[in-house]
Amino acid sequence: MRKEEFMRQLEALLSDISEEERREALSYYRNYFEDAGEENEERILRELESPEKVAATIKADLRMEQGDNTSAYTEQKTEAGMYTERGFFDERFQEHKQAVDIQKGMDQSHDTSWEKKHSEEDENRTIKMVLITVAVVLTSPVWGSLLAGIFSIIVGIIATVFGIMVAAFSLYVAGGIMFGIGIGEFIVGGVAVGFGLLGAAMLVWVVAILMTVFSVWVCGKGIPWFGHAVGKLWKKIFPGKGQAV
Amino acid sequence: MVFNTGAALLDAIVLAVVSKEKEGTYGYKITQDVRQAIEVSESTLYPVLRRLQKDGCLEVYDMECGGRNRRYYKITDRGDAQLNLYRTEWESYSSKITMLFSGGELA
Numbered sequence: 347m348r349k350e351e352f353m354r355q356l357e358a359l360l361s362d363i364s365e366e367e368r369r370e371a372l373s374y375y376r377n378y379f380e381d382a383g384e385e386n387e388e389r390i391l392r393e394l395e396s397p398e399k400v401a402a403t404i405k406a407d408l409r410m411e412q413g414d415n416t417s418a419y420t421e422q423k424t425e426a427g428m429y430t431e432r433g434f435f436d437e438r439f440q441e442h443k444q445a446v447d448i449q450k451g452m453d454q455s456h457d458t459s460w461e462k463k464h465s466e467e468d469e470n471r472t473i474k475m476v477l478i479t480v481a482v483v484l485t486s487p488v489w490g491s492l493l494a495g496i497f498s499i500i501v502g503i504i505a506t507v508f509g510i511m512v513a514a515f516s517l518y519v520a521g522g523i524m525f526g527i528g529i530g531e532f533i534v535g536g537v538a539v540g541f542g543l544l545g546a547a548m549l550v551w552v553v554a555i556l557m558t559v560f561s562v563w564v565c566g567k568g569i570p571w572f573g574h575a576v577g578k579l580w581k582k583i584f585p586g587k588g589q590a591v
Numbered sequence: 592m593v594f595n596t597g598a599a600l601l602d603a604i605v606l607a608v609v610s611k612e613k614e615g616t617y618g619y620k621i622t623q624d625v626r627q628a629i630e631v632s633e634s635t636l637y638p639v640l641r642r643l644q645k646d647g648c649l650e651v652y653d654m655e656c657g658g659r660n661r662r663y664y665k666i667t668d669r670g671d672a673q674l675n676l677y678r679t680e681w682e683s684y685s686s687k688i689t690m691l692f693s694g695g696e697l698a
Binding site: 377 | 617620632633637640641656681
């Protein structure tokens with residue numbers, strides 16, 4: 347491409363910005379070619395890459411100005427910093443994105459740099475999510491059965507503890523009934539039967555208390571210990587993740 | 592280059608390059624001078640120059656040169672003040688980083 351062709355295309359690409367901005371930009375690049383001299387023309391055309399890219403750089407800066415003309419001078423600088431850093435990055439590694447920008451043209455003129463960056467971040471996040479989902483599905487047989495195992499152990503322990511609690515409760519009740527009957531026997535029947543029933547009631551209560559102590563111990567110490575053990579196992583299986591967290 | 596050049600640093604470099612020329616300087620020369628310090632593509636500087644001009648840090652004038660008009664950029668008082676601010680900031684920033692890299696203690 348010759349420089350005349352380049353300038354013609356650049357002018358066409360800049361047709362949607364203000365007359366003044368277009369004139370400024372075109373005269374800058376016309377000047378630039380003239381100052382560089384014919385011997386450098388080819389090198390500069392190569393380094394500028396394409397009129398599309400040059401136009402995108404110019405428009406990106408104009409967009410940024412429009413997006414934020416109320417904030418203070420220093421704040422503008424900060425935002426410009428972010429944008430231009432992206433700009434360098436775009437120019438060298440992400441040419442498609444800028445090319446797409448041109449085609450969309452000034453429809454996006456209200457896009458602020460922040461929004462653009464934000465949507466890129468969103469995109470990255472979406473890609474990450476998709477990758478994670480794929481990995482999760484692929485490895486599901488391994489961790490699926492592991493999770494199922496751990497889950498069933500937890501359910502088993504909870505069920506056992508619950509059963510013991512119910513048993514303890516019914517023993518308390520049974521002990522209470524026996525105690526009541528024992529008192530009744532003292533009055534109505536013989537003293538021996540009464541003592542026997544009272545003694546049996548006490549024994550039943552002792553068993554119930556032991557069961558209560560056991561289930562409280564399991565809830566207070568056993569389950570946290572189990573959780574800890576599972577955590578350790580998890581770290582052994584996924585050492586990278588464990589350290590990252 | 593490994594390190595990114597942010598907009599503020601790029602502004603500072605351009606202001607420094609322009610301020611060296613009392614009579615003003617032009618786009619192509621500015622690009623070549625900036626390139627002695629950092630890598631920039633040929634298309635990077637136009638938006639920077641245009642913005643600095645709009646912010647009142649640079650002023651432009653056209654001068655006849657070899658039968659054609661050439662646009663010159665010259666630093667304004669405001670640009671000078673801005674450049675001094677950048678110099679001070681850079682001084683403190685770079686000395687801290689240098690200190691850190693050389694293993695010294697920060698004061």
